[in-house]
Amino acid sequence: MLNSRIKLRHLQAFLEVAKRRSFARAAEVLAITQPGISKAIRELEDILETDLFERTAQGVALTQAGLTLLRHAGPALRALEEGVASAGDAHRGDRWLRVGALSTVESQLLPEAIRRWHAAPGEPSDVGVNVVTGSSAFLLSRLRRGELDLVVGRMTEAREIRDLAFEHLYYEPLLLSVRSGHPLAGIVPLDPARLGDFPWVLPPPQTTLRQQVDSFCVRHSLTLMRQRLETLSLPISRRYTLESDAIWVAPEEAITEDLAAGRLCRLAINLEAQGGSVGLCVNACMQPTLAREAFCEVLREVSAGRGSGSGAG
Template sequence: MLNARIKLRHIQAFLEVARQRSFARAAERMSITQPGVSKTIRELEEITDASLFERTPRGVSLTEAGLTLLRHAGPALRALEEGVGALGEEHAGSWLRVGALSTVESRLLPEAILRWQASMEGESGVSVVTGPSAFLLSRLRRGELDLVVGRMTEAREILDLSFEHLFYQRLVLVVRSGHPLADKAHLEPHQLMGFPWVLPPPQTTLRQRVDSFFVRHGLELPTSQLETLSLPLGRYYVQGSDAVWVAPEEAACGAVDAGVLAELALPLEERGGSVGLCINTSLAPSLALETFCETLRGVASGIP
């Protein structure tokens, strides 16, 4: 039975500190003072008889007890918000919050959204949040997203979330048309080292694949790099330079077919990683979410 001393403000403050990893930033986001946030968290720790946060050089981190509470508090608050929202007619219609990895931004997700909205009766909307898998999966676990779509099976953060495979997708090495390496039928890895590279940022699942490529071939990371998950930035940068772009196959195929970019004759990986959808099974799925997941499956079935 829930302790009657635990109030909604305790849960809201706890989730915001967990999200921001900082009492000061949480206070700013909640428009209250930092002492007020600290007092609220201290009250919650006294009520639960557990230490929820510990200080680190970079702010605060969740303790084991804090992680346990996080797994339940986020979805519970989200369920409450949905219940209150369902009472008002102004909330009629369907709205989804989708986390999107760069591996699905160019084809799978846009096509699925178009099909889903065309099939829905009444108002429908989709809010898309992009970023690394760790960031998106943590928001899904807290109930702040309805699902996450992309290549993420290598992510440690999946844990107790439910992943469904849709198809495999490779990372490819891409350069501009006319690049010195573009027309070479055979390439050795060391031949790429004299050029800048566009890479996924460190601590991402895609970067793990790139780092494995360099280790496998005994190479050091290039001295000139652009680290980004932004597909438009990567594409524009590589089209205007001699850079080598590590790109999701989906993001590059259109420009390669049009002759604007060229895929190098050197595979970064053979099979690729599993692209799919991830949901939080601790939350009951809405009809809109179930319909959208089925739409994703339909679009994915047409991707070779």
């Protein structure tokens, strides 16, 4: 049974501080004073008889007890907010499926799954899809707080996945590609040392995809040019690559059509042996909805049609 001394304001204050990593920013969002939010957190810690935050050079960080509370309080409060909103909007039928999408599934898997899901008769026609993009750390943290229903993409290397439930769908390799007519196009075998003579388009630091690039560079003693573009945006990466001599580190599905059309060429060197595990991730603490379960089933069907094997993530 929930301790009667714990109030909604305590949990709201806790979640905002956990999200913002700052008492001052959390107070600003909740439109209360900083002493007020500090008091709410102190009362909650007294009730639970444990510290929830610890101060760091960057602000505040969750303790282990704080992480445990976040795992449960985020989805619970989000479910309460949705229940209140659903009650008020029942006459309009406003319902949404909130999906976090990593760049590895933005080009083919997710658009096709959404199209099939909305084309199916019945339930999906009444449910809108809200897609949020970003890094795995950003999306998984939102999933843990109950702000997303699921996250789709390549994420098994992410530290933030921890106690979230991941289901493998298929393996997706990162490829090195260049524009048609590039000086390295068609060279077989390709000396890895030559890759350092050109600018690169690659994922930003602190992302799981960037870890694979860094490992590749270490294996081949490769130092990249300082002239490089770091982004998760596929449209920006594609345009820059097509109009320059850059080498693009891209998920296979993002460049399949350009490879087939001859606009891009795959370099004759493997960035990684097998590729990463692409799958769907949910928060087991969140009550599953019919819409989420139906959409996950469509994701499985679309993934099976890719002809890729399945296995442990």
